[in-house]
Amino acid sequence: MSDPSDRSNRFLRACRRQPVDATPVWFMRQAGRSLPEYRAIRERATLSGIVGDAALCAEVSLQPVERLGVDAAIVFADITTPLPGAGIDVELVDGVGPVIDRPIREMTDLDRLRPFDPGASVGPLLDAIGLIRQASPVPVIGFAGAPFTLAAYLIEGRSPRGLERTKAILHTQPALWAGLMERLVDLDLAYLRAQVAAGAQAIQVFDSWVGALSPRDYGASVRPHVRRLFDDLAGLDVPIIHFGTSTAGLLGAMAEAGGDVIGLDWRIGLADGWAQVPDRAVQGNLDPTILLAGYDAAQDATDAILAEADGRPGHIFNLGHGVLPETDPDHLRRLVDRVHERTARVEVPA
Amino acid sequence: MTGAERFLAACRGEPVDATPVWFMRQAGGSLPAYLALRERHSVMEIARDPERCAAVSAGAATALGTDGAIMFADIMLLAEAMGVELDLTSDGPKIERPIRSLADVGLLREIDPATDLGFILEAISRTRAALGSTAAVIGLAGGPFTMAAYLIEGGPSRDHRVAKAMLFGAPGVWAALLDRITDATVRYITAQVAAGAQAIQVFDSWAGSLGPADYDRAVGPWTARILRAIGETGVPSINYAAAGAGLLERLSDGADVVGVDSGQSLAMARCRLGRGQAVQGNLDPARLLAGRGAVKSGVADVLREAGDAPGHIFNTGGPIARETDPDVLRSVVELVHERSARSVGAGISTRASAATV
Numbered sequence: 016m017s018d019p020s021d022r023s024n025r026f027l028r029a030c031r032r033q034p035v036d037a038t039p040v041w042f043m044r045q046a047g048r049s050l051p052e053y054r055a056i057r058e059r060a061t062l063s064g065i066v067g068d069a070a071l072c073a074e075v076s077l078q079p080v081e082r083l084g085v086d087a088a089i090v091f092a093d094i095t096t097p098l099p100g101a102g103i104d105v106e107l108v109d110g111v112g113p114v115i116d117r118p119i120r121e122m123t124d125l126d127r128l129r130p131f132d133p134g135a136s137v138g139p140l141l142d143a144i145g146l147i148r149q150a151s152p153v154p155v156i157g158f159a160g161a162p163f164t165l166a167a168y169l170i171e172g173r174s175p176r177g178l179e180r181t182k183a184i185l186h187t188q189p190a191l192w193a194g195l196m197e198r199l200v201d202l203d204l205a206y207l208r209a210q211v212a213a214g215a216q217a218i219q220v221f222d223s224w225v226g227a228l229s230p231r232d233y234g235a236s237v238r239p240h241v242r243r244l245f246d247d248l249a250g251l252d253v254p255i256i257h258f259g260t261s262t263a264g265l266l267g268a269m270a271e272a273g274g275d276v277i278g279l280d281w282r283i284g285l286a287d288g289w290a291q292v293p294d295r296a297v298q299g300n301l302d303p304t305i306l307l308a309g310y311d312a313a314q315d316a317t318d319a320i321l322a323e324a325d326g327r328p329g330h331i332f333n334l335g336h337g338v339l340p341e342t343d344p345d346h347l348r349r350l351v352d353r354v355h356e357r358t359a360r361v362e363v364p365a
Numbered sequence: 366m367t368g369a370e371r372f373l374a375a376c377r378g379e380p381v382d383a384t385p386v387w388f389m390r391q392a393g394g395s396l397p398a399y400l401a402l403r404e405r406h407s408v409m410e411i412a413r414d415p416e417r418c419a420a421v422s423a424g425a426a427t428a429l430g431t432d433g434a435i436m437f438a439d440i441m442l443l444a445e446a447m448g449v450e451l452d453l454t455s456d457g458p459k460i461e462r463p464i465r466s467l468a469d470v471g472l473l474r475e476i477d478p479a480t481d482l483g484f485i486l487e488a489i490s491r492t493r494a495a496l497g498s499t500a501a502v503i504g505l506a507g508g509p510f511t512m513a514a515y516l517i518e519g520g521p522s523r524d525h526r527v528a529k530a531m532l533f534g535a536p537g538v539w540a541a542l543l544d545r546i547t548d549a550t551v552r553y554i555t556a557q558v559a560a561g562a563q564a565i566q567v568f569d570s571w572a573g574s575l576g577p578a579d580y581d582r583a584v585g586p587w588t589a590r591i592l593r594a595i596g597e598t599g600v601p602s603i604n605y606a607a608a609g610a611g612l613l614e615r616l617s618d619g620a621d622v623v624g625v626d627s628g629q630s631l632a633m634a635r636c637r638l639g640r641g642q643a644v645q646g647n648l649d650p651a652r653l654l655a656g657r658g659a660v661k662s663g664v665a666d667v668l669r670e671a672g673d674a675p676g677h678i679f680n681t682g683g684p685i686a687r688e689t690d691p692d693v694l695r696s697v698v699e700l701v702h703e704r705s706a707r708s709v710g711a712g713i714s715t716r717a718s719a720a721t722v
Contacts, residue, residue, distance in 0.1 A: 179686065182651035186659035226608065229649050229682070230630045231666055261573070263610035264629025281576040283611030302576055304526045308534030319578055335576075339526065 026087040026154050030217060030254035030276050032296050032329035038321065038358035039086035040351045041156075043258075044337030045079035046091040049344055052078050062107050066092050069142035076147050076155075082344060084351045087217070088151045090144050090210070094160035094221055095168060097206045100136025101198075102129040103169060111173065118172035120184070125194050131202045133209030141213040148214035157215030159206050161222035161259075162199035162244065163237045169195065178227045185236050196240040204247050211251045218248065219256040220274070226261025230268050238272045245273025256298055260336055266291040281335030285323040296329035301350075303334045303342070310346045314353055321357050366709070367498035368432035369563060376564060376601035376622050378643045378676035384668065384705035386698045387433030387503070389605075389650075390684035392425040396691050399424070409453055412438055413484050419491035426500040428691060430698045433564070433678070434492060434500040436557075438485050440507030440568055443553050444516060446481035447545070448474040456521065463519035465531070470541045476549045478556030486560035493561035504562030506554050508569020508606070509587040510580075512546045513539070525574050532583045539583060547587045551594040558598040565595045566603040566624070572616070573608030573626070580612055592619040603645055607683055610634075617642050627682025631670035643676035650681040653689045653697070660693060664700050679705075 017024040017033075025039040047053055053075055056065065065071050076091045095105045095113040106114045119125065133141060147155045160168070168174075170181045185192050207218050220241075228237065248255055257269055258278025270277050270292040279288040279299035289297045301320060305313045317332075324330040332354045338347065366374070372385040393399050393408075399421055402411060411417045418437050426434035441458040445451055452459045464470060478486060493502045507515070514528040515521075522528070532539045554565045572584055588604065595602035596619075604616050605624025617623035617638055625634045625646035635644060652663040664679075671677040679701045685694070 177651065177686070179651050179654055182649070183655040186652065186655035226628055229627045229647075230633075232649070261608045261628055263608075264633070282573060282608060284577045287577070287611065300576075302529070302579065304524060304529040305533050307526055307530040308532075312533040316576075316578070339524075341526075 022086070023153055026331065027216060027254060029329060029331050030256070030296055034328050034360070036360055037355040038324070038330055038332050040332040040354045041085040041087040041089065042079070042083070042334055042338050042347060043089075045083060045085060045347070046075050046089065047338065048340035049338050049342040049347070050078050050082060051344075052082070062093065066096055066137075067139050069139040069146060072140060072143035073146035073150065076143065077150060079347075080151055080153055083347050085153065087154050087156050088147050089156040089158060089219070090140065090147060090215070092140055092158070094164065094223070096140065097131060097133075097137060097159070097202060098165070098169075100129075100133070101131045101202050102127050113168060113173065115169060115172045119166075119169040119191075119195060120180070122188070122191050122194070125191065125198065128195075128198050131205045133205055137206070137209070141209055144210055144213040144215055148216075154216040155214060156217045156219055156256075157207060157210030157213075158219040158221060159203045159210075161220045161225065161257075162196050162203060162240050163228070164222050164224045165199045165202075166192075166195050167224045169199075178224065182228075182232070185232065192236060196237070200240050200244045203244055207248060208251065211253055215253065217254045217256065218251075219258055219278070220244070222257070222259040222269070225259040225265065225269070226280075228265070230265055233265055233268050238268060241269075241272035249273075254296075256331075258298070263288070270295055276329075276331060278333070279335065285320050285330075286325075289324075289327075296331065297324075298331040298333045300333070300335040303336055303339050306342045306346050306350075307339065310343075310349055313346055313350060317350055317353055318357065321354065326358070326360075368426075369496070369498040369501040372432040372501040372678065373563060373601065375676060375678045376603070376643055378641060380675050380709045382707065382709050383702045384671070384677055384679050385432035386679040386701045387426070387431040387435060387500075388429070388681050388685050388694060388697075389435070390687075391429060391431060391694070392422045392435055392437035394425070394685065394687050394689060394691070396425055396428055398428070408439070412442065415484050415487035415491055418484070418488035419495060422488065422492045422502075423495040423500075426496060429694045432500055433503050434496055435503045435566065436485065436489060436492065436505060436562070438488075438505060440505065440512065441515060442482065442485065443476070443506060443549055444512065446474075446476045446478075446553075447549055448472060449516065458515060458520060460516065460519040463527075464516045464542060465527075467538050467541060470538060470545060473542075473545045473549075476552055478552050482553060482556070486556055489557055489560040489562050493563075501563040502561055503603075504554060504557035504565045506550045506565065506567055506591070508567045508572055508584075508604070509543050509546055509550070509591070510572040510575065510584045511569050512550070513542050514571050516542065516546075525571060529575075532579065536583075543583075543587045547590050550591050554591070554595055555598055558595075558600050562600065564601045564603060565598075566605060567591060567595075567620075569604065569606045569616075572606040573610075573612060575612070577612060577615060580615055585615060585618070589619050596621075601643075605645070613637055622676075622678060624680070625682065631667060632672065635670075635672060635674065640674045640676075643678070644671070645678040645680045647680070647682035648697070650683050650685045650689070653681070653685060653693050657693075657696075660697060661700065664697055665704070668701065668704055
């Protein structure tokens, strides 16, 4: 049994709904453009340059642990990072995001997808996870895009909006859809297993675009695939966080697919969201834009979230989506301290 | 029942002979008569010409067979009447000088609907005359958050971060702006009803980007004023937000009908809101682009989830894509009417089970 008074165990214990000495905190996209030390590195390295250099990637991933005092490190990478290793060329365009020149639209396009070999494709990233694990005082989180969100990128060709093409394929080309989802589950499995083997102590699956689906379409065309992913990952014995945005109408269905921890965005009250997934831990759910309005507004909203969590075991404090680049890191640092102070427990049952 | 009777009865939660149907953004789109008009006129020219605007609004309801006729009117026409200079581009409205301070708010004018927006009022009267009772004329206004977000951001935005920075960081400016918007909106919708609108839909399309506590503080009180004003005119109000599953009870508060988007189960929504609350929705508009099978099963699912309780208006869960085939929309209207046909006042519904379609 891990020692509950040891701060390095907070995050993993909370994932398992065990009592903790204080509510753990980390921030999605905590490594990145809001930190001056990251921007300094970006002046001499591109995004793919960072992900392709183990030492640099580890350095960037550890920056927020040092500066913000968060309770977990997440490896710095993009959701599209594994795609080239699966045969899909991705270009990261500033201001646009990932762009895929030859999207998947036809059955024959599936032939372009190759089995994913993590060691050969993302070796430096895996090495970075090992380096973070060695150097970090807190657990390291690996991650991947969920099959639906990856499929949306592959079909739309760029950051998806209305997802009309994706939905059209889901409805009208069931064989293509199933074939694509199966391959993406396999990709995720290989990618995430390799991250855990390299040292990741928890996994977050980002289904960022899933909120565009109706519960019925999710249940029929997405959940079976996501469930296979989670079922097969269960053997790894690391906690898995299942996250999406605009999911207030989907939380129950997502939890049925799997996840020890369900990520909540800010569009639903934390208590209401938790009531939909009562047997899981939850992560969230501060609106990231509040931080642009100054620290005081963010603190009030944070206190309100903690009041909704009400000291129940199994709450990990986070934003409801990624840190915005304009965010003042000092505000983040103060929020981490605030959460720890407000939730500090003197005696913790093991 | 006539289309207008059917639609209005459903808004009031009363029994109907078949579920009424209309589609958000049905006026315009890909109807041949509209496309022909667009070859010669801009969107703004059509909107400002009562005869053409009425032809587009009434024409869509007639061509598609819907029970409601939403007016062809951009929500930002009201902002223009308040003195905001804007361009309606294909990417949405663009505002040259967005509102960022109390001084900017002070520049917004009070509106006089008859002089500032007379063309829409005239178009409403003409639409009503053209349709008779075949379809109810639905007036509209942007909701307070959506209007404010446009005015502050200067155009469409993905996360509304500038607007939210004001909402969180300058609550005094925010409140002053929402007061102005609400005053103007109340006058605007009151005039629309006087001109013949039989229901008003409040499109607070982006309000779903707020958390519940922030909605309560920064939007709810102003929405309540608008819905109350609609109520005082005697016509039903519809309140709609996209991605609104986390706000559903709040959106329904004070509204005769709440719009349910496609990201949630309609059955769950009805369960949360109770039998007394009328709901509108919620076919995923993307299904309309995905072939006959997807349309048919989607319609059946929505009807099944709506159940037999009165107070359901069939609609898409969000605005339809402009390229949506009018024939597909027509087939949806027919399918909904056919599958939901029942005798009124018989006490027991004779409606065929939607589960078998």
